[in-house]
Amino acid sequence: MSIVPAVIEELAEHFARFPGVGRKSARRMAFYLLEQPREDVLNLAKKLVDVKDRISRCPVCNHITEEIPCRICSDPKRDAGLLCVVEDSMDVFSIEKTASFRGRYHVLGGLISPLDGVGPDDLAIDSLIPRMESVREIIFAVNPSVEGDTTAFYMKKLVADRDIKLSFLARGIPMGSDLEYIDEATLTRALEGRTEL
């Protein structure tokens, strides 16, 4: 009797699959939409379809894009000899925001994770290998994690026979942070990687 109408529960179930959304928040979202003008909800529904229809993967770098190839790959002003390899497209946007990288990207679409059954074949490695021919440096820019280290190790093997410099993002103390609150692993890395004044 008089539980939540099925269609609302079904919508909430969709939202509950979103990253960082629990069952209660998902239901609150469904109720929120119920209160919105019909036009707004139809608009959101249209946007969802739009995103799937208009966004695809760049065949060169695997970054999400509306144009093919993507704007970074087709920009002659970007250094084609310097490649930044990242886990996903979010990382591209993060690095682009710094405005301090003028090379190009390669989006792996994941990291090697034997525990999750993710091997090199599941990543965009096939499209990376031909690009290596014209590259002098690869910056491997992934989050510090076991999967990141595993993938880094694999990258190292890939470039071993080639004349490519492989570099990593510096690990250390983030700007504006307080030594008191830094975890020991980060502090250890910062000490090991200390630079001269």
Place this chain on the structure above:
Amino acid sequence: MSIVPAVIEELAEHFARFPGVGRKSARRMAFYLLEQPREDVLNLAKKLVDVKDRISRCPVCNHITEEIPCRICSDPKRDAGLLCVVEDSMDVFSIEKTASFRGRYHVLGGLISPLDGVGPDDLAIDSLIPRMESVREIIFAVNPSVEGDTTAFYMKKLVADRDIKLSFLARGIPMGSDLEYIDEATLTRALEGRTEL
């Protein structure tokens, strides 16, 4: 150059309007959907439209419903003489889950809040007044807040000339809580409303 594609930003803006969703989470949701199979996303879009098309307000109690009147209002086993007045439909579901209320509901659709410009005319009061003719008790079950108290005061005036008992949810210490962590206002209320063993 190469910022996030507009269609993704637009979708993220929609999500950022959801309750409890910040800009970063909204963008993460948009990216999440981008990774999902096309069919799943179309399904979600359809569900959104479905919710708006199939759910309406019960003309009797203002609760959200797929049937008209709603299942609670049309259930002859529910006590029509006992009315629980709540702020929104979420509250109906919360009370129904307790399975300890067998009366009917009236969903106000908000609370009186002069600061936000919400007056009695903005609530489902028009449909509440005729129902009062056949009611012997109204349980006013709203969250403890200034708006709740203001609306309670208004309800009190509404039932003043009628032979209706107006009751409120008991305020006190929640089950399973620890006196040490209860705020003073709640503890004061619990002392004031103490019951004999």
